[in-house]
Amino acid sequence: MSAYLFAHFREKVTPDGEQVYFGISKDGFNWEQVNNGKPVLESTMGEKGVRDFTITRKKDNTFVILATDLSLAYNFKEKYESNWNKVNREGSKYLSKWESDDLVHWSEQELIKVVDDNYGCAWAPDIIYDEENQDYMVHWSSRYPADSSNEMAIYYAKTKDFKTYTQPKELCHKSDTGIIDSNIVYENGYYYRFTKSDFNPAHIILERGTSLTGEYERMPLFDEEMNKLEDGQYEAPTCYKLPDGSWCLMLDFYGCEKEKQGYVPFVAKDISTGKFVRSDKVFSFPYGFKHGTVMEITDEEYKRLKENYPNN
Structure with a gap:
């Protein structure tokens, strides 16, 4: 692999922001828009908006996108009464695929119901292949039960074909506060799990473990770097390996005006240390990419995307 695709949305006040956008890069540092910065896929089902994407290459070399079925542009003021707590409790139980x-x-859009009505909104799906069990883990954040005082936690379901799914189980929680936005990568025998903690600390945390659903331990050097940032301003981690073997962690910065929001990069020379250093100066974006996932692609796929989604 020698290029990258970033599936994301755009933080706009209009419904066209909550659709599927692609960005591409040859080096993982400098990102280009495609399709004139317009959506490449649009939601016509459910809430008619999608956010918080994951995209993955399956073992048969085909691709799948999963996303939160949610349109704040259409529904935040009236359906959810401008209340985030109401979104969390009453939001969609479906993922768009x-x-x-x-x-x-791309196939026609499908809605996949991953949780029953006792759960809150199914937020921010992510996918990782389970080598041990030879299936895919889809994980997301929800409140369960939806009408309880329980904090948000990470849940998962397993699938082999993205058509049928196991019943959801809890993957992890934090005893003193809610966690959301999980992203998991694998390297040299360890799974590295990034999540956003609401409080104590109010930033991204990193843990690692040798089993996908087993015990994980916090990585203190990561906490040291995150403590340098403003609390409660970063979310939606997505981590990927750069061509030189280092790792890039993108964090979605939302502590500013809506139209200016977007990802901020942090780089670790060795992911096993957990030390990710902010690296804005060596990255560039055509506009603010919002909550999505980076996937490695081939040169041929990069060229195909440029040719089929040109910037006129």
């Missing part, structure tokens, strides 16, 4: 053989021709 698209599949493709080539990143250009």
Whole structure:
């Protein structure tokens, strides 16, 4: 692999922001828009908006996108009465799904119900392949039960084909506060799990473990770097390996005006240390990418995306 695709949305006040956008990069540092910075896929089902994407390459070399079924542009003021707590408790129990053989021709949108009505909104799905069990883990954040005082936690379901899913189980929680926005990567025998903690600390935390659903331990050097940031201003971690073997962690900065929000990069020379250093100066974006996932792609796939989603 020698290029990257970033599936994301745009933080706008209009409904076209909560759709599927692609960014591409040859080096993982400098990002380009495609399709004139317009959506490549649009939601016509459920809430008619999608946020918080994950995209993955399946073992058969095809692709799947999963996203939160949510449109704040359409529904925040009236349906949810401008109340985030109401969104968390009463938001969609479905994930939107698209599949493709080539990143250009996509299936019709499907809605996948991953939780029953006792759960709150199914937020921010992420996918990782479970080598041990040879299936995929889809994990997301929810409140359960939705009408309880329980904090948000991370839940998961397993699937082999993205058509049928196991019943959800809890993956992890934090005893003193809620956690959301999980992202898991694998390297040299360890799973590295990033989550956003609401409080204590009010920033991203990193843990690692040798089993996908087993015990994890906090990585203190990561906490040291995160403590340098303003509390409660970063979310939606997505981590990927750069061409030189170092790792980039993108964090979505939302502590500013809506139209200016977007990702901020942090780089670790060795992910096993947990030390990610802010690296804004060596990265560039055409606009503010919002909550999504980076996936490695081939040169051929990069060229195909540029040709089929040109900037006129």
